[in-house]
Amino acid sequence: MTEKVHSEKTSSVVKIDAYGLSHRELNEKLREVVSNGTQKIELRNVYGQRYIGTDLNKAVEIEIFGVPGNDLGAFMDGPRIIVRGNAQDGCGNTMNNGEIIIHGHAGDIIGLSARGGKIFVREDVGYRAGIHMKEYQDKKPALVIGGTAQDFFGEYMAGGVVVLLGLNLKEGEPHKARFIGTGMHGGVIYMRGSVDNYQLGKEVGVAELGEKDYQTLKELVGEFASYFGYNAEEILKQKFSKLYPRWLRPYGRHYAY
Amino acid sequence: MKTYLPPKFIVERDPERCIQCQVCVNQCSFENHYYDAEDDVVRSHEGKCVGCHRCVMFCPTGALTVRRNPLDYRENYNWRSEVIEDIIKQAETGGVLLTGMGNDKGYRIYWDHLVLNASQVTNPSIDPLREPMELTTYLGRKPDKVEIDPNTMSLKTRVAPQVKIDVPIMFAAMSYGAVSINVHESLARAAAEAGTLWNTGEGGLHPKLYKYGANTIVQVASGRFGVHQEYLDTAAVVEIKIGQGAKPGIGGHLPGEKVSAEVSMTRMIPKGTDALSPFPHHDIYSIEDLAQLVHALKEATNYTKPISVKIAAVHNSAAIASGMVRAGADIIVLDGLRGSTGAAPKVTRDNVGIPIELALASVDSRLRQEGIRNWASLVISGGIRCSGDVAKAIALGADAVYIGTAALVALGCCLCQQCHTGKCAWGICTTDLALTKRINPDIGARRLANLLRGWSLELKDILGGMGVNALESLRGNRLHLRGVGLTDTELEILGVRMAGS
Numbered sequence: 089m090t091e092k093v094h095s096e097k098t099s100s101v102v103k104i105d106a107y108g109l110s111h112r113e114l115n116e117k118l119r120e121v122v123s124n125g126t127q128k129i130e131l132r133n134v135y136g137q138r139y140i141g142t143d144l145n146k147a148v149e150i151e152i153f154g155v156p157g158n159d160l161g162a163f164m165d166g167p168r169i170i171v172r173g174n175a176q177d178g179c180g181n182t183m184n185n186g187e188i189i190i191h192g193h194a195g196d197i198i199g200l201s202a203r204g205g206k207i208f209v210r211e212d213v214g215y216r217a218g219i220h221m222k223e224y225q226d227k228k229p230a231l232v233i234g235g236t237a238q239d240f241f242g243e244y245m246a247g248g249v250v251v252l253l254g255l256n257l258k259e260g261e262p263h264k265a266r267f268i269g270t271g272m273h274g275g276v277i278y279m280r281g282s283v284d285n286y287q288l289g290k291e292v293g294v295a296e297l298g299e300k301d302y303q304t305l306k307e308l309v310g311e312f313a314s315y316f317g318y319n320a321e322e323i324l325k326q327k328f329s330k331l332y333p334r335w336l337r338p339y340g341r342h343y344a345y
Numbered sequence: 346m347k348t349y350l351p352p353k354f355i356v357e358r359d360p361e362r363c364i365q366c367q368v369c370v371n372q373c374s375f376e377n378h379y380y381d382a383e384d385d386v387v388r389s390h391e392g393k394c395v396g397c398h399r400c401v402m403f404c405p406t407g408a409l410t411v412r413r414n415p416l417d418y419r420e421n422y423n424w425r426s427e428v429i430e431d432i433i434k435q436a437e438t439g440g441v442l443l444t445g446m447g448n449d450k451g452y453r454i455y456w457d458h459l460v461l462n463a464s465q466v467t468n469p470s471i472d473p474l475r476e477p478m479e480l481t482t483y484l485g486r487k488p489d490k491v492e493i494d495p496n497t498m499s500l501k502t503r504v505a506p507q508v509k510i511d512v513p514i515m516f517a518a519m520s521y522g523a524v525s526i527n528v529h530e531s532l533a534r535a536a537a538e539a540g541t542l543w544n545t546g547e548g549g550l551h552p553k554l555y556k557y558g559a560n561t562i563v564q565v566a567s568g569r570f571g572v573h574q575e576y577l578d579t580a581a582v583v584e585i586k587i588g589q590g591a592k593p594g595i596g597g598h599l600p601g602e603k604v605s606a607e608v609s610m611t612r613m614i615p616k617g618t619d620a621l622s623p624f625p626h627h628d629i630y631s632i633e634d635l636a637q638l639v640h641a642l643k644e645a646t647n648y649t650k651p652i653s654v655k656i657a658a659v660h661n662s663a664a665i666a667s668g669m670v671r672a673g674a675d676i677i678v679l680d681g682l683r684g685s686t687g688a689a690p691k692v693t694r695d696n697v698g699i700p701i702e703l704a705l706a707s708v709d710s711r712l713r714q715e716g717i718r719n720w721a722s723l724v725i726s727g728g729i730r731c732s733g734d735v736a737k738a739i740a741l742g743a744d745a746v747y748i749g750t751a752a753l754v755a756l757g758c759c760l761c762q763q764c765h766t767g768k769c770a771w772g773i774c775t776t777d778l779a780l781t782k783r784i785n786p787d788i789g790a791r792r793l794a795n796l797l798r799g800w801s802l803e804l805k806d807i808l809g810g811m812g813v814n815a816l817e818s819l820r821g822n823r824l825h826l827r828g829v830g831l832t833d834t835e836l837e838i839l840g841v842r843m844a845g846s
């Protein structure tokens with residue numbers, strides 16, 4: 089398992105073979121390479137190493153071939169990660185800034201507690217996607233999912249924008265997630281295609297999109313389409329619904345003082 | 346709705362002494378006192394006083410007396426006044442009863458049933474006034490063995506990061522938002538002066554306190570408020586908060602009223618919104634998941650600082666603690682039944698969790714049995730009231746203790762249990778700018794540092810009396826303890842013998 093690590097500087101792209109490296113060794117390598125001023129890194133043979141992109145804090149681009157492990161980009165502040173494959177759980181956990189672009193599926197709790205940055209997933213995501221995303225001043229995280237999501241989608245959201253496109257659903261096939269936006273008290277969810285009331289958490293309201301919503305959506309879908317080779321206009325043709333928190337303080341009447 | 350709640354306290358104003366200066370009117374944030382302009386006199390509203398003594402302390406003529414309302418219900422051991430009044434409150438609001446501070450019920454306080462040993466005749470005691478006495482403590486994972494290179498005489502073993510504290514007493518987690526910025530500053534400065542650590546709690550760290558980073562433990566809780574790279578980098582220790590003794594198993598709601606502009610900046614959420622901390626961390630549903638967050642934080646801080654994990658003391662603490670240590674925690678914190686809070690549902694505060702003394706003894710024993718006690722430092726909190734409690738905790742197996750309530754009492758708190766209202770008249774548990782000013786960080790830091798100094802001197806006396814000159818000799822040495830008035834089972838769990846045996 090101690091196969092030699094190659095890292096060569098070719099046309100300013102540093103290539104790292106992650107085969108057999110533990111997450112600690114791989115991240116050590118990344119820190120070293122990034123501190124040398126490298127702008128672009130290619131990671132080959134990634135087999136489940138966790139926490140890639142953590143503690144780098146620079147606008148470096150990391151292209152991953154393989155399957156990165158849990159907590160990809162956790163606490164991330166700046167890098168741009170492109171995954172040529174699927175990602176696992178906890179992607180973008182408590183992320184502050186940066187981008188994650190996944191050419192495949194992603195697991196549970198993607199974007200957990202994220203406060204900034206953008207995440208694009210070409211296919212489906214697991215449970216509790218976008219949970220407790222927040223926003224603060226100019227920091228507004230965005231999560232765009234090309235496929236569909238599991239239950240508790242957008243749970244506890246306190247800010248940010250989540251877009252669910254359902255591009256891989258068949259004609260007339262609904263999203264199956266339930267408890268969407270449960271406990272939501274901030275932010276907004278845009279869903280392509282219709283969604284039944286029984287699928288929504290009781291804190292969620294449904295509205296038509298306004299001018300500003302379309303503007304946001306156009307930008308995010310445009311970006312999504314450019315990464316994954318879609319036609320944004322085609323996607324935007326279909327009807328979207330907007331889910332919003334009915335109360336900013338859902339538990340205001342919960343207590344006796 | 347007319348309230349059926351009787352006043353809890355009666356405020357008496359001695360007309361002979363009162364000079365109508367209105368100091369009490371201005372000091373009382375619960376609006377008990379008011380100035381009646383028509384009659385040109387200061388009066389009281391019945392039923393508003395919470396018994397915080399602020400007015401009594403500040404009345405220039407000593408005209409005020411606060412007494413418990415003598416109104417008595419018919420004697421009934423079962424239906425005590427507290428029980429009746431809680432029902433009335435809920436009948437009038439339909440909500441969950443909230444409260445502040447720690448469990449005030451009469452559960453056995455084991456510290457009061459443990460006594461310490463001293464040297465007599467067979468070994469000499471040591472006079473700490475003239476001989477060196479060591480309280481220094483290192484927090485962090487200790488290696489199973491150390492290897493020294495015989496040629497260079499230098500250490501070959503790679504030792505995990507350690508944090509040195511000069512006294513085994515740290516300030517417990519109290520978040521900015523629950524307490525005021527001046528309390529945070531007082532704690533930070535006192536910790537820096539005394540060579541110990543204070544804890545930000547889960548509400549982030551105000552930028553002006555970053556300079557105390559070397560004395561700061563930062564928390565990462567389920568809400569992840571104010572957690573970002575710089576916050577993690579600044580700290581000496583990063584603590585994952587799983588639970589809190591005052592409210593095991595549940596999250597927290599900082600109401601929007603307390604999220605002022607500054608709190609909003611520190612927590613990084615919009616002003617006036619509720620800060621909701623979910624019950625669990627949604628990335629932790631198992632010990633394996635905990636290991637994942639522990640290592641995520643180690644990666645995020647490049648293995649330069651200890652990672653602490655704090656839980657509330659509950660029935661299975663010993664097994665959970667073993668898992669926490671195996672998950673990579675460098676420090677584990679147990680917060681007991683009497684641990685305090687800025688706001689918690691009363692039913693949880695008063696009924697959930699176990700006494701810290703029992704949790705500490707069983708966790709320490711379990712980690713020893715498994716041969717992993719050295720893998721993590723053990724810190725306890727929840728009801729430490731004096732240096733005697735500290736000494737007993739160390740003897741039961743703790744490496745250090747956290748104090749929260751005791752620190753607030755040093756700042757003026759008188760346990761009126763109104764922290765959840767945000768109106769703390771002592772300016773401690775509030776973000777109201779006018780009230781916040783009542784804590785002056787210069788004075789606050791002085792009072793806290795004094796308290797630590799006093800307790801340290803007392804600890805040294807206790808150690809000297811035992812004939813040992815280092816806290817390390819007392820640590821986990823339960824032969825220095827004996828039990829009084831305890832059952833066999835209690836003695837067994839505490840791992841302590843009966844006094845006289």
Ligand code: SF4
Pocket residue numbers: 358362363364365366367368369370387403404405406407408409
């Ligand atoms: S502070 Fe004392 S003297 Fe002044 S108005 Fe109140 S009771 Fe009277």
Ligand code: SF4
Pocket residue numbers: 397445446753757758759760761762763764765768769770771772773774
């Ligand atoms: S902190 Fe303030 S409100 Fe809370 S118990 Fe102490 S004095 Fe009362």
